[in-house]
Amino acid sequence: MNKPAFRPLGARYLVLPDEVKGEETQVGEFTVSREKDIHNKSQSGTVVAVGMGCTELKENDHVAYGQYSGYEKKIEGKNYVILQESEILGEILVTPFDEEPSLPLGMGTIL
Numbered sequence: 426m427n428k429p430a431f432r433p434l435g436a437r438y439l440v441l442p443d444e445v446k447g448e449e450t451q452v453g454e455f456t457v458s459r460e461k462d463i464h465n466k467s468q469s470g471t472v473v474a475v476g477m478g479c480t481e482l483k484e485n486d487h488v489a490y491g492q493y494s495g496y497e498k499k500i501e502g503k504n505y506v507i508l509q510e511s512e513i514l515g516e517i518l519v520t521p522f523d524e525e526p527s528l529p530l531g532m533g534t535i536l
Contacts, residue, residue, distance in 0.1 A: 428473060429500045436478035436510040440488060440495070441503065442467035468492050469517060470506065479510055487517040 433439050445467050472486045482488065494512040498505050 429503070429505070431498075431500050431505075432474055433476040433507055434478075435476050436480075437476040438472050438479060438482065438488070438508050438510065438513065439474035439500075440470040440490070440506045440508055441473050442470040442506055466492055473505070481510065482513070482516060489514045489517055 429439065431439055468491065469487065469489045472482055472484055472488060475482065475484055488508075490506070490508055490513050495506040495508040498507055
């Protein structure tokens with residue numbers, strides 16, 4: 426993924442939202458109605474740029490945020506969300522490709 430030509434200021438993050446799946450119609454096209462679009466808005470994504478005032482997360486971290494949080498901005502043809510550090514609810518430690526949750530260092534299993 427190419428890094429967009431945008432650097433958030435202060436304690437802000439530029440996040441690429443996860444894709445939201447629509448409903449399959451009879452002809453095989455995927456659509457999301459306007460009413461359902463409000464409820465299907467992504468609430469997670471990947472951090473692609475970090476402001477200088479940010480302390481918690483880094484690029485490529487997967488995060489969860491509130492449904493109505495942030496400022497949506499189209500940059501270089503892609504939709505992004507600009508979030509303040511306080512709008513991010515937490516880091517998602519399990520990705521769809523992981524078999525088990527990732528644990529912070531020092532949090533291994535005791536036998």
